Amino acid sequence: MNASNVAGRGKLTIVGVVLATVLFFAVNIFSNNSFRAIQVDLTEGSLFTLSDGTREVLKQVDEPITARLYFSPILGEQSPTHARYFERVRELLERYAILTDGSLRLQLFNPEPFSDDEDSAVAHGLSGVPINEVGDLGYFGLAATNSTDDKEVVPFFTPEREAFLEYDLTKLVLSLATPKKKTVGVLSSLPINGGFLPGAGNRPRWSVIEQINEFFAIQPIALDEPEIPDEVGVLMVVHPKRLKPETKYAIDQFVLRGGKALVFVDPAAEVDMPPTTYVPGKSEFEDILKAWGVKLREGMVAGDLDTARRVNVRSGVQMAIADYVAWLSLRPGNFDRKDAAMADLKMLNMGTAGILDPVKEAGTTMMPLIRTGMRSMPIDASKFGGQVDVIGMFRAFKPAGEQLTLAARISGKPKTAFPDGPPKVDEEKKKRGALKKKLKGEKEASQHAHLAEAKEDIQVIVVADVDMLHDNLWVDARDMMGKRLLVPFANNADFIISAIENLLGGASLNELRGRTISNRPFHLVREIRQAAERRFRSKEEELQKELETVRGEINKMIRRENIQSGGELILKPEDRAKIGKARERMVAIRKELRGVQHELRKDIDRLDSWLKFFNIAAIPLILALGTLLFTLTRRLRRRGGVVETG
Secondary structure (H helix, E strand, O other): OOHHHHHHHHHHHHHHHHHHHHHHHHHHHHHHHHOOOOOOOOOOOOOOOOOHHHHHHHHOOOOOEEEEEEEOHHHHHHOHHHHHHHHHHHHHHHHHHHHOOOOEEEEEEOOOOOOHHHHHHHHOOOOEEEOOOOOOEEEEEEEEEEOOOOEEEEOOOOHHHHHHHHHHHHHHHHHHHOOOOOEEEEEEOOOOOOEEEOOOEEEOOOHHHHHHHOOOEEEEOOOOOOOOOOOEEEEEEEOOOOOOHHHHHHHHHHHHOOOEEEEEOOOOEOOOOOOOOOOOEOOOOHHHHHHHOEEEOOOEEEEEOOOEEEEEEEEOOEEEEEEEEEEEEEOHHHEOOOOHHHOOOOOEEEEOOOOEEEOHHHOEEEEEEEEOOOOEEEEEHHHHOOOOOHHHHHHOOOOOOOOOEEEEEEEEOOEOOOOOOOOOOOHHHHHHHHHHHHHOOOOOOOOOOOOOEOOOOOEEEEEOOOHHHOHHHOEEEEEEOOEEEEEEOOOHHHHHHHHHHHHHOHHHHHOOOOOOOOOOOOHHHHHHHHHHHHHHHHHHHHHHHHHHHHHHHHHHHHHHHHHHHOOOOOOOHHHHHHHHHHHHHHHHHHHHHHHHHHHHHHHHHHHHHHHHHHHHHHHHHHHHHHHHHHHHHHHHHHHOOOOOOO
C-alpha cells in the first residue's frame, strides 16, 4: 500500500467522522421536529407519559380551542424553578396540540412590563406576581377559549401543583370541548334547596347550593321521583330518609348505567334535630350502600383527638375551652393528596361524622379520601342527644390507634340492590302519576331496561357527614349593602365542587391521580449535603462546648477578682492571656466551620457539573470517541501489515 493511498484513506476517515457527527445532530434535530409525539419516558413514576384517560379525551376533541400561554421572561430570570416549569407546561401543551390533530392551537406570549401582551394577560384574568423592587409583575398563566367564546383560565401556574398538571390541563380541555353547563341533581330530605317551610316561611338555599349553582345547573329531585332524568350529570344525595322504594330503585339504576353520585349520609345529623326530642337524625340508605360495597358503621360517630375543634363550653357556672372530639377540623394530612378531588384543600370541618367500612362481598373497592388521625375511636351516637357532655367525653376518650374513614371513592361493578327487578307500584298510584305528568305537560319518563349489574366501573363518592354542608361549619354569611356576602373559614364548599367536577370528568379524569413532581433532588446530592451537615453539626457542638468552658473559666476569674479586689474588677495578665487564647480558638473554629460550608458548596457544584456534562455531552462524546477509536484501530492494523479481505 503506497503513501498516497494511506493519505487518501486518512482523509476519507476524517471526512467520515465529520459526516457521522453531522448525521448525529441532523437525526436529533429531525427526530425532535418529526417525532415529537413519540417519547420514551424513563422517569420514576412515568412523569412524562400521558395517561390513557388524557389520550381518550384529546382524541375526541373536535371543538376548536385556542390556548394562550403567558410567561414573563424576567420571571424566568429571577426564578429558575418557574423557568423549568414553564418548559414543562409548554411541552405538555404542544403534545396536546399534536394529539388533537390541530383542534387545540397553542399561542405563546411574553408579557413584558407595560406591553400589549401584559394588557392581554390582565384582560384574560391572569394574576401577576411582583418580581422586583419597582413593582413590575411577572405572569405565568393560561387563557383558553373555544369557538363560542367560552373561557377557562389558569391564573398562575404554581410549581407546587405540578403533580396535578396533567389533570388540570385535561379538565380544562374537556370543559371547553363540551361547553354546555352540566346539571347536578340534588335530592335531600333537608331543606337544602330552600323554599317554603311550614312555620318558618320562605327559606333561602343553603350557601353550599348557591356555590354549586355558580358552576353547574341545579335540578331539584323530588323524594318520590321514580326516575333520575337523563340530563343529570351528577346526582347529589343528601341525608336520604323515608325514600320510596321506586326512588331508591331509580338511584340504583342511575348509578349502574353509568350515572355519577355524590352521597352524604350521617348516623347523627345535627342539622336534622327536632326541637321536641333533640336527637340527631339518622340517614336511611343502608341497602343501596351495601350493594355498592360500603356501610355506615351502625350507631357510631368518629371521634379524634388530633383534629378535635376547640369550643367554648359551660363548666358549672363558668365557661371553659375544651377539645370537642366529635367536631373535627381536618387538615391535609387527613386527605388522600394523590386524589385530584382532595389536592388543594387546606381544611375541612365535620360534625359528628360517621365511619365508613367496606363490604367485601360486594366486589367493589373502597378508596379512603378523608380519614381521622391515629388517635381516634368510635363514639356511641346516643351520646349526642340533648346536652352533650363535651368535657366528660374528652376525659373518657381512649384512642384505638387506628384511622377511621370519613369519606371514600367507590369503584367496581356492583350488583343491583333490587335483584328481583323494579319494585311493584300500585296501579292506581301509577295512573295518578301519569295523569299528573300529563296535566303538567311533561313527557313520560324514559324507560330503561333493568340492570342486574353495572356494565362499567361505577363512579361514586360517599361522605359520612351531612352537617359539613350547613353554613355553621364552613362559612359566615353577612349582609353587605343589601347583598349576601359569604366569607368561608373552611374548604367545605371547595371540596364539594371539586368532587363534582372530578365525577363529571368521568373515568378519564378519575384515573389522573397526582404524579411525582419533576423538581426533586438527586439522592446523591442529598447524601452529600447530609454528610456535610453532620460534619458541620459536629464542629458546631464542639464550639458550643468550648464556649461554655471558656465562659465558665471567665466567670470564675471575674468572681475571684471581685472578691479579692473588693468589687473592683482587675484581671491579672495571665487571666487576660487565657481569655485571649480562648478568643483566638473561637475565631479558628468559626473559620473551620466556614471551610466546611465552603467544601459543602464545592462538593455539590462539582457533582452538578458532572451531572450536566453526562446529560448533555457524554453520549455524543462517547459515540464520537467510539468512531474515532474504531478508525484509528483500523489504521494501526493496516500499518502493521494486517490486511483485511472482504
